[in-house]
Amino acid sequence: MKDSDQSWIEQRLLERFLRYVRIDTTSDRHSKSTPTTAGQLELARVLVEELEQLSVRDVELDEGGFLFAHLESNLKGSAKQPPEIGFIAHLDTSDAAPGKDVDPRVHEKYDGKIIALKEGVVLDPEEFPELRSYSGQKIITSDGRTLLGADDKAGLAEIMTAVEYLVNHPDLPHGEIGIYFTPDEEQGLSMQSFPIKKISAKYCYTFDGGEEGTIEAECFEGYKADLRFIGKSIHTGVARGKLVNAIEMAATFLGLLPGAESPQATDGRYGFYFPLEITGGIEETTLEIYLRDFEEQEVQRRAAALESMARAVEAVFPRGRVEIKIEKQYANLHRFLRDVQEVLQHLEQAIRETGIEPVYKIIRGGTDGARLSELGVPTPNVFTGGHNFHSRQEWAAVPAMIRAVNTAVNLCRLWAEGGRRG
Ligand SMILES: [Zn+2]
Structure with missing residues (x-):
């Protein structure tokens, strides 16, 4: 990809991310409605409109707050189609920290020092050494009153930007791509009512992880x-x-x-x-x-x-x-990924092509991908570039977010190439 492409990606990605985080999508475990909060539907409607503007097919928002869309293969006429892959992110944010009136702060050139967000809320590189890797680079925090919402609006913005990139670059080969956005992931509810029949993808990737380069293929x-x-x-x-x-x-x-x-x-x-x-x-x-x-x-x-x-x-x-x-x-999603090596091999390669080595991490928690894997669609989790999820100290590294977009784009190409070879 050209440098001009990278700055286009950065601009589109940031515009989206900063817009999405301002919509309050805190989920509520005590609510009886589906989705549990109306803000999730508000964000879903914004995404529907964007997808329709990109001429993505079969955009559907169901009453439960699940959003489905489909990017058609551009390999028409070629003898063999690769298996359909899907990208997943969740609409809601955790209720463990306030999520209303998020006012994101973009630190254009982070100086590598302590960031005082507000009285009593600081981001200290001593406590969070990952900050050091982004000294001199662009990072985003909240203003200390709320969480940031990178979990998982970074994932949403990255997938949407990857889709826009693919639409604008018809020369880049890709097979059928499913796009699935889920409500109430933080409450563990999304997969209980997941309309699995509407998933046509054979394999999926959730974009709901943290530090750049990480692959999560094992959970509790x-x-x-x-x-x-x-x-x-x-x-x-x-x-x-x-x-x-x-x-x-x-x-x-x-x-x-x-x-x-x-x-x-x-x-x-x-x-x-x-x-x-x-x-x-x-x-x-x-x-x-x-x-x-x-x-x-x-x-x-x-x-x-x-x-x-x-x-x-x-x-x-x-x-x-x-x-x-x-x-x-x-269930531990590892059980379901063991037998389909391509899913992780392509992901490793997609990350490598962005210039870093992939790193496997275990999830001390669950993920939408765990349940989905159990239902027959093997789904590992990919980094988003977000850190300190579920807290007022949540922050996101823009270079890592750009890498996540590139990873998604690369994945589409690698599956298409693999499909043609095989
Ligand atoms: Zn998440």
Whole structure:
């Protein structure tokens, strides 16, 4: 690609990204609507309009907030079409930090020093050494009041810019390309209601990762435990020997969880228990716990441990009851990528052609690609150039974002070439 192409990409990419992040698409796990918040639909409509202007075919926004579109192959007449590939990003942002009235700050030439965003919110290269790699380059932060929303509006802007580039360069060979934007990824809801039948791509790539050059092809096995502690309420005047307090039952249960197996005490390949919500009162208290590990066997061990902790709490509160329901959320996507080597080989090559070496990282979490892989569409996750997701210190490196666009464009070409060869 020519230098003029790179500056065109930068300009189109930034214009989009800075526009998308201003739309509040914070998802809400307590909302019963689909998608959970209206802002996601607002952003989806903006994307629909842009895709239609690019003359992309079959643009459809369904009532659930899923956006589908399709870029037709330009290999017409050639004997063999490569398999269709798809690009995925999510519309929502995390509710772990404020996402309303995002006011992005572009640091044209980052000086490599501490950035004071606002009172008490600083980006310090001592704490976040990745900042150092972008000294002298363009980075984007929030103003410290909100998250930035690079997760995953960087992914959206990168895919959209790659599509625009392909449309403007009909000489660049590519097969059928699916474009899929999903709502409520941060709540783990997107894949529960995913209209898988509408995916015509054989393989997909989510653009929802972080540091440049990274490929994520392995994630947790995710399970969720819902616990109900059932006590017995009675006036305190006559409570002796009768009252069973569900709050105390839940507290006793939490006390049994091994602290060494918590997110804050682990890293690398070690999994954990993660209590994330507790609500209730004396008669009934409910508790939600995530179970995570890279090995299925290890999550199963933790699930069994929760069962026996529940029985232990019943032994301490003989007149109380503990109900426990454990369900699977997603599987380690590694299982589904093992057998289709081309998916990762082309991705490695696509990254290499942007001038850096690909680096594999494991995801200590889930990704839309995990569920999708399980449903039969192997889908690794690609970097977006964003950092410090879900926080006011979220930032994005523009050179890395440009690399992500180039990676997507290269992928289309590599699959097309591979298809013709094979
Ligand atoms: Zn994300």
